[in-house]
Amino acid sequence: MKQCGDARQEALRRLYDGYVDTYRLQDGTLPRMMQLKLAHTGFVVKNAMLIADGETFDALERETSLAAALLHDTGRYEQLKRYNTFRDSDSVDHAVFSHDIVKASGWLEESGVARPDAVLGAILYHNRRDLPEGLDSVTLAASQTVRDADKLDIFRVLQHEIATTDWRNDRQAFWNLATEDPPNPEVIACIEARRPVDYQKIKSLSDFVLIQVGWMVAGLYYATSRRLCAERGHLKFRRDFLHQITDDPAVDRVCDIAERVLMEAEGGVAG
Ligand SMILES: [Fe+2]
Known part of the structure; x- marks a missing residue:
């Protein structure tokens, strides 16, 4: 079961990377601010894995959480391209934007993740102050994991900013x-x-x-x-x-x- 989940996460990762590639410049590099978001995403996925292991998630909770961690900031690339800012108040709510892009992409169906709805929910809720009431246990686990994994990496980012x-x-x-x-x-x-x-x-x-x-x-x-x-x-x-x-x-x-x-x-x- 875990291996199947890993294969689906790999498939999702290839689809995501292919999408990010469309934002690359002629020389193959990403604009600096986008590269920072890509690096952030990698750290958030790693944090989500540590949380899934530490909290002994079952296979479904783990797969859903890792997928949501990978995709939670998908809309950041298009947000920067269109509005030249990561400030949601000056542009779009990037969680809604990410949700809409992922939903329209068909990646979740293509990769075969078991709970696309829970992945989409976790993306949508990741920047809200409070989670909605009444979420099912898988959506809740994925949402809480992404929110924690995101904050853990924002701690790293602040320290990096101060140092550099x-x-x-x-x-x-x-x-x-x-x-x-x-x-x-x-x-x-x-x-x-x-x-x-x-x-x-x-x-x-x-x-x-x-x-x-x-x-x-x-x-x-x-x-x-x-x-x-x-x-x-x-x-x-x-x-x-x-x-x-x-x-x-x-x-x-x-x-x-x-x-x-x-x-x-x-x-x-x-x-
Ligand atoms: Fe975010």
């Missing part, structure tokens, strides 16, 4: 967010209440980083995801970075909450 840009002087590095402003108290209050934070509340670079600390508190669904997050040192990186840009004592308060949540996941696996 002159973020203190180049405001473009983080969408013109003020590097020196203190955290928005509303963001802190949401995280302390273990509620998801609305992205409209992001006013400064600290808010942007704190949102990700908030994901560690309440945004990672699976214990395996929290364990991976702890093992990769993403919280320590954010705590150290936040200390560089603000002396607001709320930073340590929310980082301590996240640390406790992540330690529980680590302990849960060890024990």
Whole structure:
């Protein structure tokens, strides 16, 4: 069963790669921003595999989750080509866009995945603040896996951005967010209440980083995801970075909450 699932994932991967190839330039390379999305997709699939293994998914949950991970950002290439931005608020909702492209492509039928509807659902819901009520167990597993696997890679991307840009002087590095402003108290209050934070509340670079600390508190669904997050040192990186840009004592308060949540996941696996 697992081998059949792997063959279908391979078929899907070939179809996806063929689609991405249509965005290549004359010299065979992808525009840089598209190449970053392709790399992101590869990491999200790897994270999804680790989650499927860690959570001992059955064959159907695994196949559906890996397919959804591969396809979740399919619309990013066309979004960039048409609108020259990844900002959904200035263009299209990229999850809806990805869903529509995948649905119209016929790849899911061609590759023979068992639950095309669940793959499409997981793509559609991957960027929503909340999942709809009443999803069946396979759609739910695939949706939660993609959302966790995506966040785990966004942790990597932020660290890469900080390491490779002159973020203190180049405001473009983080969408013109003020590097020196203190955290928005509303963001802190949401995280302390273990509620998801609305992205409209992001006013400064600290808010942007704190949102990700908030994901560690309440945004990672699976214990395996929290364990991976702890093992990769993403919280320590954010705590150290936040200390560089603000002396607001709320930073340590929310980082301590996240640390406790992540330690529980680590302990849960060890024990
Ligand atoms: Fe996405």
